Amino acid sequence: MEKGRVLLLSAGTLFVLAVVSILSLEAQGVGEAQANAAARADVVKIDTMKTLGALELPPVTFLHDKHTAALEKAGKDCKACHLEKDGQLVVKFKREKDTTQAEVKAIYHENCIGCHATMAKKGEKTGPQDGDCRSCHDAKSKIVSAKQPAGFTNALHFRHTETKEIPSGLKSENGEVAKDNCDRCHHEFNKETKKTFYAKGKEGSCRVCHLEKSSKESRSMAEASHAACVNCHRSLALKGVKATGPVQCAGCHSKEAQEKIALKNNDVVAKAPEGTKLIRRNQPELTLMSIEKPVEGMKPLAMSPAVFNHKLHEKNVESCRTCHHKGIQACNKCHTAAGSKEGGYVQLEQAMHRATAKQSCIGCHNQKKSEAKCAGCHDMIKARKTPATAECKKCHIQGKLVVPAEPGGQMPAYWNMKPEEKAAAAATLLKDRADKADVFSTEDIPEKVTIKGLSNEYEASEMPHRKIVMKLVENIKDSKMSGVFHSDPGTLCQACHHHGQPGAKKPPKCANCHGKPFDEKEPNRPGLKAAYHGQCMGCHKAMALKKPLNTDCVGCHKEKKK
Amino acid sequence: MKRRQFLGLLGAAGITATLGTTAQASTKSFDGYPEAKGVLFDATRCIGCRKCEAGCNKVNKLPAPDKPFDDLKVLDKERRTDEKTYTVVNKYQGKNGPVFRKTQCNHCMEPACASVCFVQAFKKNPDGSVTYDASVCVGCRYCMVACPFSIPAYEYNDPLTPRVMKCTMCHDQIEKGEITMPGCVNACPKEALTYGKREDLLEIARARMLKNPGRYVQHIYGEKEMGGTNWLYISGESFSTIGMREDLGNTSVPAMTAGPLSVVPMVAALWPALLGGVWAINKRKEKVAEEEQKAAVKAAKAATKAEAEAKLAKAMENAERDKTQAIEREVKRALEEAENARKEAEAAENTDTPDDTEGKGA
Numbered sequence: 001m002e003k004g005r006v007l008l009l010s011a012g013t014l015f016v017l018a019v020v021s022i023l024s025l026e027a028q029g030v031g032e033a034q035a036n037a038a039a040r041a042d043v044v045k046i047d048t049m050k051t052l053g054a055l056e057l058p059p060v061t062f063l064h065d066k067h068t069a070a071l072e073k074a075g076k077d078c079k080a081c082h083l084e085k086d087g088q089l090v091v092k093f094k095r096e097k098d099t100t101q102a103e104v105k106a107i108y109h110e111n112c113i114g115c116h117a118t119m120a121k122k123g124e125k126t127g128p129q130d131g132d133c134r135s136c137h138d139a140k141s142k143i144v145s146a147k148q149p150a151g152f153t154n155a156l157h158f159r160h161t162e163t164k165e166i167p168s169g170l171k172s173e174n175g176e177v178a179k180d181n182c183d184r185c186h187h188e189f190n191k192e193t194k195k196t197f198y199a200k201g202k203e204g205s206c207r208v209c210h211l212e213k214s215s216k217e218s219r220s221m222a223e224a225s226h227a228a229c230v231n232c233h234r235s236l237a238l239k240g241v242k243a244t245g246p247v248q249c250a251g252c253h254s255k256e257a258q259e260k261i262a263l264k265n266n267d268v269v270a271k272a273p274e275g276t277k278l279i280r281r282n283q284p285e286l287t288l289m290s291i292e293k294p295v296e297g298m299k300p301l302a303m304s305p306a307v308f309n310h311k312l313h314e315k316n317v318e319s320c321r322t323c324h325h326k327g328i329q330a331c332n333k334c335h336t337a338a339g340s341k342e343g344g345y346v347q348l349e350q351a352m353h354r355a356t357a358k359q360s361c362i363g364c365h366n367q368k369k370s371e372a373k374c375a376g377c378h379d380m381i382k383a384r385k386t387p388a389t390a391e392c393k394k395c396h397i398q399g400k401l402v403v404p405a406e407p408g409g410q411m412p413a414y415w416n417m418k419p420e421e422k423a424a425a426a427a428t429l430l431k432d433r434a435d436k437a438d439v440f441s442t443e444d445i446p447e448k449v450t451i452k453g454l455s456n457e458y459e460a461s462e463m464p465h466r467k468i469v470m471k472l473v474e475n476i477k478d479s480k481m482s483g484v485f486h487s488d489p490g491t492l493c494q495a496c497h498h499h500g501q502p503g504a505k506k507p508p509k510c511a512n513c514h515g516k517p518f519d520e521k522e523p524n525r526p527g528l529k530a531a532y533h534g535q536c537m538g539c540h541k542a543m544a545l546k547k548p549l550n551t552d553c554v555g556c557h558k559e560k561k562k
Numbered sequence: 563m564k565r566r567q568f569l570g571l572l573g574a575a576g577i578t579a580t581l582g583t584t585a586q587a588s589t590k591s592f593d594g595y596p597e598a599k600g601v602l603f604d605a606t607r608c609i610g611c612r613k614c615e616a617g618c619n620k621v622n623k624l625p626a627p628d629k630p631f632d633d634l635k636v637l638d639k640e641r642r643t644d645e646k647t648y649t650v651v652n653k654y655q656g657k658n659g660p661v662f663r664k665t666q667c668n669h670c671m672e673p674a675c676a677s678v679c680f681v682q683a684f685k686k687n688p689d690g691s692v693t694y695d696a697s698v699c700v701g702c703r704y705c706m707v708a709c710p711f712s713i714p715a716y717e718y719n720d721p722l723t724p725r726v727m728k729c730t731m732c733h734d735q736i737e738k739g740e741i742t743m744p745g746c747v748n749a750c751p752k753e754a755l756t757y758g759k760r761e762d763l764l765e766i767a768r769a770r771m772l773k774n775p776g777r778y779v780q781h782i783y784g785e786k787e788m789g790g791t792n793w794l795y796i797s798g799e800s801f802s803t804i805g806m807r808e809d810l811g812n813t814s815v816p817a818m819t820a821g822p823l824s825v826v827p828m829v830a831a832l833w834p835a836l837l838g839g840v841w842a843i844n845k846r847k848e849k850v851a852e853e854e855q856k857a858a859v860k861a862a863k864a865a866t867k868a869e870a871e872a873k874l875a876k877a878m879e880n881a882e883r884d885k886t887q888a889i890e891r892e893v894k895r896a897l898e899e900a901e902n903a904r905k906e907a908e909a910a911e912n913t914d915t916p917d918d919t920e921g922k923g924a
Contacts, residue, residue: 382773518743518757523766524773530753537609537752550609551634 039146042249052101057137064249091226150252153318155265158278165241204328205321285311286426290414292332304398305414307426325359362387373475375542377495394484397429434487437476444505445469453511454529461557567844574840578832594671598690600760600792602767607754610651610662617749618649645717648729656799663804667713667729668791674815675705690792691731710788710810760792767796789814
């Protein structure tokens with residue numbers, strides 16, 4: 001019994017110790033309160049010191065909006081954490097530069113924990129204190145970042161150029177403020193004087209110089225954009241301007257805020273007078289896209305230039321960077337015919353035609369094919385790596401670049417043409433190109449097609465053929481691009497009436513090629529039943545049709561009464 | 563002697579064990595029957611209409627299900643094959659909407675069920691199917707334990723003649739010529755199931771992946787899993803999304819157990835004989851040594867005894883001799899003393915009376 005009593009006593013002591021520790025000494029993780037899996041847009045991972053040396057503890061998951069809200073309640077503003085330099089807030093925390101790991105660490109710890117300690121003394125609910133290292137340096141933080149990249153689209157840019165709240169800093173000779181306020185944001189960088197200056201006509205995207213990571217030459221895009229944008233929004237807000245941009249993280253980076261901004265953008269653009277250009281950068285409306293000037297003496301073996309409607313394409317992209325991904329200039333400046341270092345050795349042919357690239361012509365057109373309106377047919381058409389030869393003339397309207405037979409004959413030097421000449425040539429060529437979608441006449445499109453070859457458990461299927469074709473015609477009506485590619489009347493039929501003579505008015509029956517399934521000689525050709533179902537259901541699924549559902553058998557063919 | 567005996571046994575056992583394993587590493591390998599057929603399931607084509615289940619039910623004359631086959635609400639719960647259902651279709655959540663997968667026996671190239679069945683109730687046929695013979699089954703259900711896909715089901719409710727129930731790839735019906743392809747394959751409206759030679763199916767699967775870049779996960783499930791199966795799967799979503807085990811590895815169950823099992827004949831037959839023989843020899847040696855020892859001890863004992871007896875006899879003899887001698891000596895002495903006493907008495911008498919011949923003296 002002696003041993004039992006000792007055990008009981010020690011167990012009891014341990015239990016009391018545990019209870020006391022948990023309740024009064026708070027021997028538990030303070031950071032557990034953050035274990036809400038809700039996604040937030042203001043998550044900042046503080047890992048600045050990574051560039052200054054190896055990290056001892058995991059990066060800190062910092063919730064910026066949470067702190068700004070708390071400081072606002074306490075009557076404080078951005079200056080509580082951000083220093084001011086030349087009237088602008090420095091986006092770094094309580095410092096202008098990253099010096100050494102020890103110094104930066106001290107700044108963070110003293111100021112963060114210091115503030116928390118001050119608040120705790122006042123009895124307010126605050127963040128982790130000294131000793132709660134892992135509450136901030138949480139490797140397994142359950143907080144998910146829902147930060148969307150804050151895209152600056154042409155429409156948003158338009159709002160910035162049109163507003164009166166951002167006047168230009170330049171004055172003309174007679175003292176009038178310049179009309180265009182480009183100089184307020186756009187600048188070039190002088191490497192010698194290490195100063196920025198405004199260069200008219202050279203305005204481009206910030207991301208040409210401000211890349212993902214900071215470098216010796218330029219700050220990262222994140223730093224630069226926050227320093228420029230948030231500061232300007234804030235100073236306007238301090239002046240009392242209501243129509244200013246967001247200052248909180250979620251104001252630009254959350255999905256909801258972006259949807260709201262997009263709506264407002266569309267609103268402003270729609271209200272703008274007809275023919276207003278969103279970006280005024282002397283861009284051409286019509287132009288020719290050709291190879292660069294060939295090397296002296298070499299015959300340019302190429303296609304004739306592609307006619308390009310720049311104005312139409314501008315309307316269909318969100319920002320110039322969609323195509324001008326490295327800077328506002330012609331593609332062939334970097335993407336030469338043979339490839340160059342500036343172009344990443346991507347030749348002009350690839351830059352224009354690569355079916356999988358987002359910036360290439362063909363690649364972008366292919367992306368359009370995956371929209372629900374178009375996917376019904378295009379999902380089932382085999383993806384091509386290179387465009388079909390018959391399609392070249394849709395863009396290269398004259399086809400191959402014809403080398404003159406007689407010696408000394410002048411090559412049309414498209415690369416040397418002035419913009420006005422190019423536009424005129426383009427306009428002339430466009431007259432030869434059909435750009436309206438076309439189908440066969442209504443009498444030639446059968447109204448109903450009865451599919452009864454396999455009827456066994458079900459009756460014959462009465463397919464509303466003309467109705468379907470007309471719906472497809474309606475889908476491609478609005479797009480000029482699809483008009484160009486579907487200008488041949490037989491083209492639209494090709495998705496279903498495939499592998500036959502394109503443009504035939506009376507295509508062959510499906511059963512002419514599709515018969516018994518699992519034919520060893522034709523392993524990739526489905527049998528007739530699967531051909532019908534695969535074709536119809538594939539289209540319905542790609543277009544996300546709710547009626548008829550693929551599993552609704554009687555929706556297409558009635559059940560046979562026994 | 564005991565330590566050496568132990569080491570000897572160990573050596574014998576070890577050498578025979580190594581002999582056994584080298585015999586296993588033969589150069590012949592079997593890659594499956596060349597004409598074996600299989601089925602390719604394309605998860606991107608399946609729409610979850612359950613016509614395959616209906617087709618299987620009809621062709622195999624299975625009992626009618628609780629809910630009809632056109633009831634698609636059953637897909638909301640994940641089902642498994644049971645004794646009345648050779649195959650089920652299950653619904654899973656994919657990236658862009660639901661995806662479906664059909665479950666049934668995968669007709670492995672080296673089936674686990676056939677391997678563990680000690681009465682050979684399962685047979686891998688040359689046509690690729692794995693079929694079950696109820697007439698020899700004892701109902702141990704090792705096959706259910708062994709199957710990595712948990713497919714075989716059992717007729718627990720049948721008390722007298724319960725059977726293991728699983729997909730047969732319609733082997734009997736196809737052999738008899740009633741149908742040309744399994745019931746499920748025939749019923750599928752989308753040709754999500756393709757029936758053909760296994761080699762051809764692998765080529766078809768690869769061709770589909772090549773023709774549609776980005777549409778499929780670049781892996782044919784069943785090509786190598788568990789040593790290869792005759793039911794192959796390709797999918798647009800990851801295989802774990804559609805409820806398939808990705809942790810099975812490429813070794814078939816027979817290959818896993820072949821190593822230890824190959825040792826059994828040796829352990830059961832050779833070791834008893836060999837080790838028994840070694841032990842018997844040792845025991846005999848011991849016995850002989852013991853006997854020799856016993857004999858030696860006995861001889862030594864007898865020798866010692868004889869020696870002791872001889873010594874004793876000699877000692878006794880000596881003692882006897884001594885005793886006689888002593889007696890003689892004493893007698894002699896006594897005689898001498900008596901003689902002397904007489905002589906003295908005589909002498910004394912002589913002095914006393916000159917001639918006393920009458921009367922006294924004697």
